[in-house]
Amino acid sequence: MIAEKKKIAALLASPRKPGNGEILVKELCRRLPVPHELDLIRLSGHKIRPCRACYQCLATGVCPLKDDYAEVLDRLARADAVIIVSPCYLMGPSGLLKVFLDRGLQLFSRRRELQGKPAVNLVTAGIAGEAGYTEAALNSMTLIMGMRLVASEVFIGALPGEVLWHRPDEAERVGRIAARIFSGEPRSFSSWCCPLCGSDTMQLLGADRVQCQVCRNFGTIRMENGEPRLHITLKDENIFFTPEQAEHHHQWLMGMKERFLAVRRELGVFLANYADEETDS
Ligand SMILES: Cc1cc2nc3c(=O)[nH]c(=O)nc-3n(C[C@H](O)[C@H](O)[C@H](O)COP(=O)(O)O)c2cc1C
Known part of the structure; x- marks a missing residue:
């Protein structure tokens, strides 16, 4: 019997073609121990418009903006595992990735399809120690999407290709990530x-x-056997950690519509006080 191919969707947030992130993804797939097919989603090649904050998608699950967002989300939902790859730009993820994530209120209606999906986050950065909050940003994205983080790692390389060029040690590191994805x-x-x-x-x-x-959970950090060890406890009011919390947050957000309708007139009067100081249209 021929084993079914695993679908790997890689969301690539670099405009470089090929860039360091892209070759990391391809190396990772070469080293996957299971038959697979790679769906490389270059965000730079897709039209993803910035969120307009209309909140319509919360109730309907459908965004009124006409672009490629839904198609990209479908491709992620169809995958057996997702790789999110972003270059570090000025200490954070690229704008391409943030614009994509900002459309994520639609994710509430798709979270079930993404829940528990193995996810790998890869950051590329030009200078060791200068990747800022990029990895944390990618990890929070995975959490928001409800996926199961298998690995998140930062790779260093400035010029396109340098991340693996003459770096068999780094290729091995990629191989260790590949071995984990479907290991459970x-x-x-x-x-x-x-x-x-x-x-x-x-x-x-x-x-x-x-x-x-x-x-955003709280805990303690103590030295244990010569190593700092963190103990963190899940607080009840998390908004994204579990499917139940995410759904609770979804309902809360939808409740804002009623609240808005109730105070709309009063708010309008308040906002009118600021109307004549516009310098930009
Ligand atoms: C606009 C811009 C800002 C950057 N900012 C940083 C930075 O803050 N820290 C860093 O280590 N590298 C920075 N870099 C370097 C890239 O992260 C690095 O070249 C990375 O390998 C690019 O990955 P890619 O080839 O997949 O696009 C920056 C590059 C650009 C174009």
Whole structure:
């Protein structure tokens, strides 16, 4: 019997063709231990318009903007695993990725299709140690989409190709990620990373108290056996962590329509006070 090919969708947020992110994805697929087909989605080749904040999609699941967003989302939903790849631009993800994510209120109606899907986040950056919050941004995107983070890693290379050029060690690292995607193993986070979402970015709150800057849960950090170890507890009022919390947040957002209708007239009077100071149309 011929094994069914796994569908890998890679969302590529670099305008370079091919760039470092693209060759990482292709190397990863070459090293996948299962038959597969790659669906490479170059965001730069698609028309994705910025969200207009009309909130229509919350109720209908359909965005009134006419562009390629729904097609891209369909391709992600059809995949067995998703790879999100962004270059670091000025310490954060590229604008292409953020514009895509901003359309994500539509995700509430599609979350079930994405829930639990294995996801890998790859960041490319030109300078070691200068990737800023890019990885955290990609990890929060995975969380918002309800997918299961298998790995998130930063790769360094400035010129296109340099990320793997004369770098067999880095190609091996890509191979280790590839081996994990369908292994069913949960991601094993470093002891200083949030055990819930994998972020390595914590705000110190005093004494040993910390707050994860991606999933916003609270915990403690202590030295255990010579290593910093984080203990984080899931708070009830998370808005994206579990399917139930996401649905609760969806309902809350939809309730805002009633609230808006109730205060619309009064708000209009208030906003009119600011109407004549416009300098841009
Ligand atoms: C507008 C711009 C801003 C960048 N900002 C950073 C940065 O803040 N930190 C960094 O390490 N590299 C930065 N880089 C370098 C890219 O992250 C690096 O070249 C990366 O490998 C590009 O990946 P790609 O080839 O997949 O597009 C920047 C590149 C550009 C074009």
